[in-house]
Amino acid sequence: MKTKPCLTLDDCKKIAAACEAEAVKNKWNVTISILDDGGHLLWLMRMDGSTPANAQIATEKGRSAAISRRSTKSWEDRIAAGRHAILKMPVLPVQGGLPIMVGSDCVGAIGVSGVQSHEDEQICQAGINALG
Numbered sequence: 001m002k003t004k005p006c007l008t009l010d011d012c013k014k015i016a017a018a019c020e021a022e023a024v025k026n027k028w029n030v031t032i033s034i035l036d037d038g039g040h041l042l043w044l045m046r047m048d049g050s051t052p053a054n055a056q057i058a059t060e061k062g063r064s065a066a067i068s069r070r071s072t073k074s075w076e077d078r079i080a081a082g083r084h085a086i087l088k089m090p091v092l093p094v095q096g097g098l099p100i101m102v103g104s105d106c107v108g109a110i111g112v113s114g115v116q117s118h119e120d121e122q123i124c125q126a127g128i129n130a131l132g
Contacts, residue, residue, distance in 0.1 A: 004105045007036060011131065012043040015100075015110060018130030022123045023047060023114075030114030030123060031058040037106045039063035047114070054113040061097030061120070062111025064090075069106045072097035073121060096120030100128055 012034050019032045029049030034042045039062070046055050061072050068075070068091055075093035079086050086093060095117035100108045110127050112120040 005102045005107050007034070007042060007100070007108045009042075014130050015127035016043055016045055019110065019112065019123050019127040020045065020047070022126035023112075026115075026119070028115045028119060028123070030112050030120065031055045032123065032127070033058040033062040033111040033113075034108060034127075035059070035062040035066045035111070036108045037066055039066040039109070042108065050114045057092070057094075057113035058096070058111040058120075060092040060111065061094060061113060062109045063097075064092045064109075065097035065099045065111065066106065066109035067091070069099050069101075071095070071099065071121070072111075073117075076117075096124065098124040098128060100131070 023030050029047045031046045031050045031054035064072050073095035075091050079093050097111040099106045110124040112123045
C-alpha cells in the first residue's frame with residue numbers, strides 16, 4: 001500500500017500566516033482558502049474588506065488546483081490560446097489557485113481571491129514557500 005504526505009492543521013496555520021503576511025505587506029484585502037488533495041476545504045480566512053464573493057471564488061480556485069494538480073493559470077492560458085472546450089470542465093480557469101506538491105504528490109491547494117489574479121497567485125506562492 002502506498003503512503004503519502006497530507007496537510008495537517010499546523011501546516012494550514014503556517015500557510016495561512018504566510019499568505020496573510022504577504023497580503024498585509026501589500027495592503028491587499030483577500031480571502032485565503034486552503035484545501036486538501038480532494039478539493040475539500042480545510043481553512044478559510046476572509047480578511048476585513050474582502051467581499052463575500054471572494055470566499056466562494058478563492059475556494060473554487062483552490063478546489064480547481066487541487067483536483068487538477070495544476071495552477072488555475074494553466075487553465076486560463078489554455079482558454080486564451082483558443083481551447084474553449086475547457087470551459088465545460090469542472091475547474092475555475094482564473095489565475096489565483098496553486099496546488100501544493102510534495103515531491104510528485106499533491107497534498108492540497110491554496111486559492112486566493114480579492115486583488116488582481118497575478119497578485120492572488122503571489123499570495124498563494126508565499127503560503128507554499130512557508131512549507132519549505
